[in-house]
Amino acid sequence: MGRAGTIARRSFLVGSTAILGGVAFGFYKYNQPLENPLLDTLAEGEAALTPYVLIDAEGITLITPRADMGQGAYSVQAALIAEELDVDLNQIKVDPGPPSKAYYNTALANDAVPFPSTNQSAAANTMRGTVDLVMKLMGVQLTGGSTTVPDGYEKLRVAGAVARETLKAAAAEQTGLATTQLKTERGAVVLPNGKRIPYQALAAKAAEIKPVTDVVLRPSTQWRLVGKPMQRVDMAAKTTGTQSYGIDMRMEGMVHAAIRLNPRKGGEVISFDASETEGMRGVQKVIPVTGGVGVIADNTWRAFQAVDAIDVEWGDAPYPAEQDQHWQVLADTLDSGDQDARPRDDGDVDSIPMTIKAEYRAPYVAHAPLEPLNATVRVTSTRVDVWTGNQIPRMTQANVAKITGVPVDNVHVHILMMGGSFGHRLEDDVVKRCAELAMALPGTPVKLTFKREEDTAQDFTRPIALMRGRGSVEAGHVTSMDIRVASPSILDSQMGERQGMGLPGPDATITQALWDQPYAIPHYRVTGYRSPKLGPVSSWRSVGASQNGFFHENFLNALIHEAGADPVEERLRLMTDEPSRKTLEAVAEMSGWGGALGANKARGVAFCLSFGTPCAQIIEITNGEDGIKLDKVWVAAEVGRVIDPVNFENLVQGGVIWGLGHAINSQITYSDGMAEQDNYYDFEGLRIYQTPEIMVRGLENRDHVTGVGEPPVPPAAPALAEAIFQATGTRPTEMPFANSFTFV
Amino acid sequence: MKLSVNGTIHELAVEDDMPLLWVLRDELGLDGPKYGCGVAVCGACAVHVDGVAVLSCQVLAADVEGSVTTIEGLGDLAEMQAVQAAWLEHQVAQCGYCQSGQMIQAAELLANTTSPTDADIDEAMSGILCRCGTYPRIRAAVKTAAQNLKGA
Ligand code: FES
Ligand code: FES
Numbered sequence: 001m002g003r004a005g006t007i008a009r010r011s012f013l014v015g016s017t018a019i020l021g022g023v024a025f026g027f028y029k030y031n032q033p034l035e036n037p038l039l040d041t042l043a044e045g046e047a048a049l050t051p052y053v054l055i056d057a058e059g060i061t062l063i064t065p066r067a068d069m070g071q072g073a074y075s076v077q078a079a080l081i082a083e084e085l086d087v088d089l090n091q092i093k094v095d096p097g098p099p100s101k102a103y104y105n106t107a108l109a110n111d112a113v114p115f116p117s118t119n120q121s122a123a124a125n126t127m128r129g130t131v132d133l134v135m136k137l138m139g140v141q142l143t144g145g146s147t148t149v150p151d152g153y154e155k156l157r158v159a160g161a162v163a164r165e166t167l168k169a170a171a172a173e174q175t176g177l178a179t180t181q182l183k184t185e186r187g188a189v190v191l192p193n194g195k196r197i198p199y200q201a202l203a204a205k206a207a208e209i210k211p212v213t214d215v216v217l218r219p220s221t222q223w224r225l226v227g228k229p230m231q232r233v234d235m236a237a238k239t240t241g242t243q244s245y246g247i248d249m250r251m252e253g254m255v256h257a258a259i260r261l262n263p264r265k266g267g268e269v270i271s272f273d274a275s276e277t278e279g280m281r282g283v284q285k286v287i288p289v290t291g292g293v294g295v296i297a298d299n300t301w302r303a304f305q306a307v308d309a310i311d312v313e314w315g316d317a318p319y320p321a322e323q324d325q326h327w328q329v330l331a332d333t334l335d336s337g338d339q340d341a342r343p344r345d346d347g348d349v350d351s352i353p354m355t356i357k358a359e360y361r362a363p364y365v366a367h368a369p370l371e372p373l374n375a376t377v378r379v380t381s382t383r384v385d386v387w388t389g390n391q392i393p394r395m396t397q398a399n400v401a402k403i404t405g406v407p408v409d410n411v412h413v414h415i416l417m418m419g420g421s422f423g424h425r426l427e428d429d430v431v432k433r434c435a436e437l438a439m440a441l442p443g444t445p446v447k448l449t450f451k452r453e454e455d456t457a458q459d460f461t462r463p464i465a466l467m468r469g470r471g472s473v474e475a476g477h478v479t480s481m482d483i484r485v486a487s488p489s490i491l492d493s494q495m496g497e498r499q500g501m502g503l504p505g506p507d508a509t510i511t512q513a514l515w516d517q518p519y520a521i522p523h524y525r526v527t528g529y530r531s532p533k534l535g536p537v538s539s540w541r542s543v544g545a546s547q548n549g550f551f552h553e554n555f556l557n558a559l560i561h562e563a564g565a566d567p568v569e570e571r572l573r574l575m576t577d578e579p580s581r582k583t584l585e586a587v588a589e590m591s592g593w594g595g596a597l598g599a600n601k602a603r604g605v606a607f608c609l610s611f612g613t614p615c616a617q618i619i620e621i622t623n624g625e626d627g628i629k630l631d632k633v634w635v636a637a638e639v640g641r642v643i644d645p646v647n648f649e650n651l652v653q654g655g656v657i658w659g660l661g662h663a664i665n666s667q668i669t670y671s672d673g674m675a676e677q678d679n680y681y682d683f684e685g686l687r688i689y690q691t692p693e694i695m696v697r698g699l700e701n702r703d704h705v706t707g708v709g710e711p712p713v714p715p716a717a718p719a720l721a722e723a724i725f726q727a728t729g730t731r732p733t734e735m736p737f738a739n740s741f742t743f744v
Numbered sequence: 745m746k747l748s749v750n751g752t753i754h755e756l757a758v759e760d761d762m763p764l765l766w767v768l769r770d771e772l773g774l775d776g777p778k779y780g781c782g783v784a785v786c787g788a789c790a791v792h793v794d795g796v797a798v799l800s801c802q803v804l805a806a807d808v809e810g811s812v813t814t815i816e817g818l819g820d821l822a823e824m825q826a827v828q829a830a831w832l833e834h835q836v837a838q839c840g841y842c843q844s845g846q847m848i849q850a851a852e853l854l855a856n857t858t859s860p861t862d863a864d865i866d867e868a869m870s871g872i873l874c875r876c877g878t879y880p881r882i883r884a885a886v887k888t889a890a891q892n893l894k895g896a
Contacts, residue, residue, distance in 0.1 A: 044803075044870060054795075069835075069839060070838040070839025070840065070841075070876050071836070071838065091886070138806040198779060217835065231835070232835055232837075234840065235832060235835050235836070236832065237830045237840075238829050238837035238840030238843055239817050239832045239836075239847075240815070240816075241775075241776030241814065241815030241843075241844040241845065242774075242816070243841075244775065245778075245841060247778070247779065248775040250773065250775075256770065272833060281759060298773065299762075299766060299772065300769070300770050300779070301762055301763065301765075323798070368874045368875065369776070369839070369841075369842040369875055370778070370780045370786065370788055370842050370873065370876075371780070371839070371841045372780070372873070417839075417840075418839060419778070419839045419840070419841030420838075420839040420841060420875050421839075422875070449779070451782065452779075452780065452781045452782055452783075538872050558768040646835050647835070649795075650835065650836075650838060650878065653836055653877060653878075653879075653880050654876045654877035654880075655877070657879065658875075659876055661877070678786040679781050679782075679783055679785060680786055680873060681783070685873065685875055685877075686875075686877065686879075687873060687879075688865070688866050688869045688870050688872075688879040688882065689867070689870045690881070691879040691880065693880070694880055708845030736753060
């Protein structure tokens with residue numbers, strides 16, 4: 001385990017106190033004057049340092065509080081710290097850090113306020129500040145919502161600068177020189193005579209003095225790392241097969257577990273018969289757990305074989321058994337008129353005759369990251385250790401404490417590298433069930449690995465959603481658009497069912513990326529309807545924006561077509577936000593929009609502002625004899641600052657592929673209360689043969705920085721839908737498109 | 745049962761029907777080959793047997809004749825080193841979980857095809873799923889590796 005994990009949490013929170021002969025640096029962001037009365041409610045101890053830099057005789061460790069699911073979060077966070085600390089990425093180690101309130105996520109506040117992200121007004125930012133304080137008090141340590149970069153952009157550079165200045169102060173005391181005479185460079189303080197004192201040699205001294213918190217961040221023109229292509233810190237390990245993931249966990253005395261949970265998710269176990277497992281080689285124990293049964297063996301495969309040999313009678317699902325019934329619930333919800341929220345209502349929608357109508361659907365989809373869910377847990381009467389890849393370490397810590405009865409401070413969650421997540425590891429059932437298994441074997445580390453089939457069957461999917469739209473056009477322009485969408489509530493499912501918290505207001509994810517699009521359509525309304533509980537759901541890469549981007553842009557394209565306008569021109573005319581307009585202009589320019597196309601070729605465009613990032617895409621397809629082929633995609637995204645252009649391009653391409661793959665190929669449907677799909681043969685993403693060429697441009701036309709893990713997903717499906725309409729004359733109305741069109 | 749893995753001969757006493765993948769991972773502690781699907785649809789478990797890419801979740805350890813090379817072993821294929829160098833240069837990986845399978849498959853492709861076209865690459869590599877969507881970089885890296893092998 002990394003050093004951060006083995007050092008007592010207490011010593012972290014006291015900041016610069018010496019730690020094993022070293023020093024942990026943080027910074028006093030809380031002390032910055034924020035004009036908000038809530039600040040006064042912070043207890044003295046809450047102004048804790050947020051420690052990001054740990055230096056001792058062994059070396060320099062940068063603590064990166066956001067987990068890495070494959071998006072390069074460790075590297076990006078390390079680069080932000082290293083930029084000001086004056087170290088190179090190959091001089092440091094990266095550690096995700098233990099669960100701690102100090103690592104609360106500021107940027108989540110941005111999507112929790114009733115202002116669109118394009119609104120950077122004082123009122124909007126004050127509101128964000130308030131929500132931010134709530135997050136601070138709750139200590140929400142969560143990786144998601146494309147928040148890693150916005151959250152860390154300033155915080156982590158300040159942390160680096162504080163550490164650097166404190167090390168200089170330590171060197172000044174040691175040498176009798178003034179700090180102004182000292183420079184820093186590649187992990188050392190440099191004296192006027194050229195002599196270098198490595199940071200490690202200053203750690204003990206630095207631990208004795210008060211951190212220098214009065215720092216000025218360097219202007220971007222002086223940056224060495226940020227904005228330039230980097231070698232990701234995990235790349236060498238991932239290219240030599242030496243990167244270790246949660247599933248590779250191995251410890252002295254560890255046993256292997258497999259599990260079967262009721263495929264009618266959340267249903268009960270009526271009875272089971274494990275007699276077949278008796279005498280199976282390596283099988284040690286059969287253990288009932290909440291909603292299922294587990295097996296302990298001496299090898300993963302033996303555990304898989306044994307758990308499959310158990311005969312279980314499962315209870316009913318706590319939701320409708322058949323898929324048609326799920327759709328009916330959504331239709332009934334819309335018909336009932338019982339709205340959850342109407343966050344946009346411009347002009348006079350009620351008095352405008354709207355004759356253009358549409359009904360679109362988005363299916364349940366699974367996360368299905370390539371590394372199946374797994375966790376390793378060791379329980380003793382006084383302490384629990386959890387090793388897992390997870391986006392919510394603090395919630396997991398609390399959940400495990402509840403199950404095991406061990407006090408929360410004695411539950412140690414160690415976050416490991418994840419083989420993808422896409423929101424999958426925002427849920428921690430695998431840890432909870434593993435804790436139950438481990439309680440039956442006190443002192444023994446138990447590694448639970450989900451079979452792929454189990455991982456799919458137990459997924460908390462993206463919700464299904466049903467949209468009905470009305471609109472009108474006049475004199476070649478779009479004049480009205482009224483969108484109503486119904487879906488089950490993600491937040492209810494996450495916070496209500498699994499954390500036992502009520503949802504105080506509407507679920508903002510139901511109308512996410514529908515209500516806050518930067519268009520000035522004269523009569524423009526968005527209404528969300530929260531359906532009764534259906535299959536369990538959770539956040540899926542780009543959350544509500546993944547289905548709503550499709551709904552909004554597919555319908556806008558339909559209206560623009562009716563108006564006889566050009567889909568790029570008409571959007572530019574309607575757009576109210578300058579960075580968004582520049583994003584669309586960029587992608588039009590990159591693709592040579594408006595030029596002649598080859599035989600059987602067609603193009604489609606879409607735009608979506610999500611997680612504060614405007615993203616526009618144009619796709620070109622060929623409608624050939626054997627089916628539709630995806631040729632090229634052009635993408636532009638406005639993020640304020642591209643931290644690492646290489647990783648940026650990789651993530652954007654991955655986001656487009658994610659959006660296209662699921663739009664074409666993927667759905668989860670229920671029959672007899674169970675998901676009908678169970679492995680990648682019936683839940684396909686995109687494979688290399690279907691992957692288009694993808695050209696990416698990152699834009700930096702505004703000050704505030706936003707993330708890019710999710711925003712490339714929402715425009716992909718509607719851009720493709722428009723291209724399909726242009727090629728075939730038929731507009732796709734439901735995903736996956738492969739249900740209605742043939743792709744090659 | 746005898747099994748040659750990365751140049752070492754192992755004496756094993758496992759069931760006849762245990763797939764090679766689980767022998768490698770849980771009996772020999774080689775974690776480079778990954779478990780993704782268990783049913784031959786993801787390719788995360790690919791290894792070389794005498795230079796040929798095989799899905800180790802589908803091959804019973806008892807049936808293996810020949811030497812197994814995992815991503816951890818350098819193996820006899822010069823292509824493997826060129827592939828890894830190109831993968832590093834293009835920074836292909838995101839989560840990285842699929843990448844040992846990708847590289848194993850790419851090395852086999854390059855051992856048979858010196859100048860693969862996009863169509864060759866798509867055909868050879870379509871069995872190896874990448875949920876993170878690193879395919880554009882995989883295409884580029886395969887071409888770089890091919891170039892470097894020719895120059896060598
Ligand atoms: S694990 Fe072998 S092909 Fe997926
Ligand atoms: S890099 Fe994550 S699955 Fe390929």
